[in-house]
Every structure is written in C-alpha cells, then in structure tokens.
Amino acid sequence: MDENELRTALRATITQHAEPPPMESRTALVTARRAARRRTVLACAGTAVVVLGVTLAALPGQGYLGGGTGWAPAAGPSAPAEALPTAFPSGAVPTEENTKPSWPAEASGDATADSGVHYQHGVALLEKLIEVAPAGYTVPNGTGPEDIPWRYHQATVEGDHWAYLVSVPLVKDGRTGQVLVEVHEPGNDLPADVCELATSFWGIGGACEKPDIGGTEVGVVTGPSGRDGVDQWVAYRHPDGTVVFLAQGLSTSGEGGTPLKSLPFTVDRLVELATGGLFK
Incomplete structure (x- = not known):
C-alpha cells in the first residue's frame, strides 16, 4: 500500500x-x-x-x-x-x-506525587510498615534486581482521591517474602461490600471469608498461591471511607530468591493492623 x-x-x-x-x-x-x-x-x-x-x-x-x-x-x-x-x-x-490531564502541583507531569504532603504521607506509611515487621525478620534496604528499591512507596491521584502503595521485603533464614499496604482515601469508588472489596484487590480474586471480630466487617482472602507476589490479604473500610488492603506473600513480585517457609503474619495480626488507625 x-x-x-x-x-x-x-x-x-x-x-x-x-x-x-x-x-x-x-x-x-x-x-x-x-x-x-x-x-x-x-x-x-x-x-x-x-x-x-x-x-x-x-x-x-x-x-x-x-x-x-x-x-x-x-x-x-x-x-x-x-x-x-x-x-x-x-x-x-x-x-x-x-x-493532557491537569495534575496537582506536587505531581510534576503525571499522577504520581514527587513532593508535598501526599508524597510525605507515603514515606510515613512506609516507615510504619517497617516498624511492624514480625520478630525474627529483617527488612533489607538498597536495591534489588534492575536497581529497583526494595523499600517502595508511592502516592498517586486516582480520580477524586489519593491512593498510597508501600511494600517491603521480609527476610528470614536467607529466604525472602514481602508485605505491602495499599490505602485509598475517602471518596474512592471501591466496592462497599467487604468481600467484593477484598476480591477486587488487583483483580486476583480468591475465596473471601468474614471472620467474627466483634462486629467489625473485614474481608480475608487467601488467593492463588504466589500470584503477583501475594498469597493472603485483608481488606477493610474505615467508617470515614478510607480503604486499607494489607497483603503478605511467601515471595516477592517475580524477583527470584528462595520463598519463605510460612507467611510472616497470622490472620489475626493482619486484621489487627488493617482495622487499626496505623495505616490511615
């Protein structure tokens, strides 16, 4: 032609x-x-x-x-x-x-904040996640394969609200897994039903359970083993609309290495961290 x-x-x-x-x-x-x-x-x-x-x-x-x-x-x-x-x-x-869309001043050229209050909130969430690492685990610093930082944080604009994603590797006996938190501020369009909310996480799916924890609605999912570097997660919506996903995995997101023998947190501990005010 x-x-x-x-x-x-x-x-x-x-x-x-x-x-x-x-x-x-x-x-x-x-x-x-x-x-x-x-x-x-x-x-x-x-x-x-x-x-x-x-x-x-x-x-x-x-x-x-x-x-x-x-x-x-x-x-x-x-x-x-x-x-x-x-x-x-x-x-x-x-x-x-x-x-091109109009982004906030703290996001220079795209939806990801590189300065300002939301960027700093992402940094604070990362520090809090490091602080709750279980006893016996270390949280390495520096970079992994392809010079990607092991300790990761990000704040992004999603429609009319901000969302935060932080993750860290957890190392024990030469084996490496991970834990991560994703937080969505009030005003998000995520599902209201707690199990629909839980199974919407990254589109992974899985079977949702609602543990009895004194009337607090929480969705717990044990997903397909190792998919996207997570094996289990908790979803919770705070009364003000803030959504918290707290996930853990036996390995990292395709970064290689030897997986952990068991998940770092118990389900009770995941629920406790997700429903508390630490990650709001």
Missing part, C-alpha cells in the same frame, strides 16, 4: 463510521495504574500511558497498522472521499495543552 491508498482508506473509515466518544484521559490513566499494580508492585510507577497507546493501535472493523496483515477497508458501498476533519467536536484544535 502506498501513501495515497492509505490516505483514501483513512478517509473512507472516517466517513463510514460514527465518531468514537472522546477518551477520558484521567480514567484511562487510573485504570492502567491499577492494572500495573496487579502485574508487579515494584514496577507500577509510570505504566499508565500504555493504555493511551493501545487505543490508537486499531480502528473498529479494520486491520492493524503495522501488524503485517495489510489494510482491510470496511465492506459496503464506497463513499465519496472527503477532507479529513480538523477539529474536535467542541471545535477546539487538539494541542498538548488541552488534551
């Missing part, structure tokens, strides 16, 4: 198909960031832009550009070629300034 044939095919596509609805960039970034957490806790920052690129890879009912399958115009009667549109539905010409 030469340049003229490609231009004709593009024009035919525009004239024969309804214009797709505009993408809400903030929603796309939030969705991608949550998916990135599921893939790996230590490499989730900065992956949200993948979603924006994927949406441009194909047009409805057409072949893929650059995919080796050629271009397949839509079937049906041909339409007269028209000039390509040059404006948004609103009449505004797309520019870098009016298409």
Whole structure:
C-alpha cells in the first residue's frame, strides 16, 4: 500500500463510521495504574500511558497498522472521499495543552506525587510498615534486581482521591517474602461490600471469608498461591471511607530468591493492623 491508498482508506473509515466518544484521559490513566499494580508492585510507577497507546493501535472493523496483515477497508458501498476533519467536536484544535490531564502541583507531569504532603504521607506509611515487621525478620534496604528499591512507596491521584502503595521485603533464614499496604482515601469508588472489596484487590480474586471480630466487617482472602507476589490479604473500610488492603506473600513480585517457609503474619495480626488507625 502506498501513501495515497492509505490516505483514501483513512478517509473512507472516517466517513463510514460514527465518531468514537472522546477518551477520558484521567480514567484511562487510573485504570492502567491499577492494572500495573496487579502485574508487579515494584514496577507500577509510570505504566499508565500504555493504555493511551493501545487505543490508537486499531480502528473498529479494520486491520492493524503495522501488524503485517495489510489494510482491510470496511465492506459496503464506497463513499465519496472527503477532507479529513480538523477539529474536535467542541471545535477546539487538539494541542498538548488541552488534551493532557491537569495534575496537582506536587505531581510534576503525571499522577504520581514527587513532593508535598501526599508524597510525605507515603514515606510515613512506609516507615510504619517497617516498624511492624514480625520478630525474627529483617527488612533489607538498597536495591534489588534492575536497581529497583526494595523499600517502595508511592502516592498517586486516582480520580477524586489519593491512593498510597508501600511494600517491603521480609527476610528470614536467607529466604525472602514481602508485605505491602495499599490505602485509598475517602471518596474512592471501591466496592462497599467487604468481600467484593477484598476480591477486587488487583483483580486476583480468591475465596473471601468474614471472620467474627466483634462486629467489625473485614474481608480475608487467601488467593492463588504466589500470584503477583501475594498469597493472603485483608481488606477493610474505615467508617470515614478510607480503604486499607494489607497483603503478605511467601515471595516477592517475580524477583527470584528462595520463598519463605510460612507467611510472616497470622490472620489475626493482619486484621489487627488493617482495622487499626496505623495505616490511615
């Protein structure tokens, strides 16, 4: 296909198909960031832009550009070629300034805070997580494979609220597991039902249980062994709407090493930490 044939095919596509609805960039970034957490806790920052690129890879009912399958115009009667549109539905010409989302000043260029009160809150959550490491375990510092820090913290804007993710490795007898906390401020759109909340964590799923702890609703899940570096977690929604996920794993997120022989925390201890005020 030469340049003229490609231009004709593009024009035919525009004239024969309804214009797709505009993408809400903030929603796309939030969705991608949550998916990135599921893939790996230590490499989730900065992956949200993948979603924006994927949406441009194909047009409805057409072949893929650059995919080796050629271009397949839509079937049906041909339409007269028209000039390509040059404006948004609103009449505004797309520019870098009016298409990118507006992030808070403390997040320089994306949804991840690199300074300010939310960044510092992430640092504080990391310190608290280190403090509650069980006796007999050490929390290494420095970096692991690919120079990724072992001790990790992040604060991100998710829609109308902030979310925090912190994780640390736990080492005992030359074996390495991990514990992590994910906190969502009030105003989040996470499920209200405690078991729906628990099984929504990173999309892992699993069987949810509701232990009887004096009327406090908590969801406890023991997931597929080792998936995404977590084996068990607790989900709890505080009365003010703050959501806390506290998870532990026998190994880290695909970083190699010898797994722990047993999980570091008991379920009772996980519930105690998740429902207390330590990680709010």
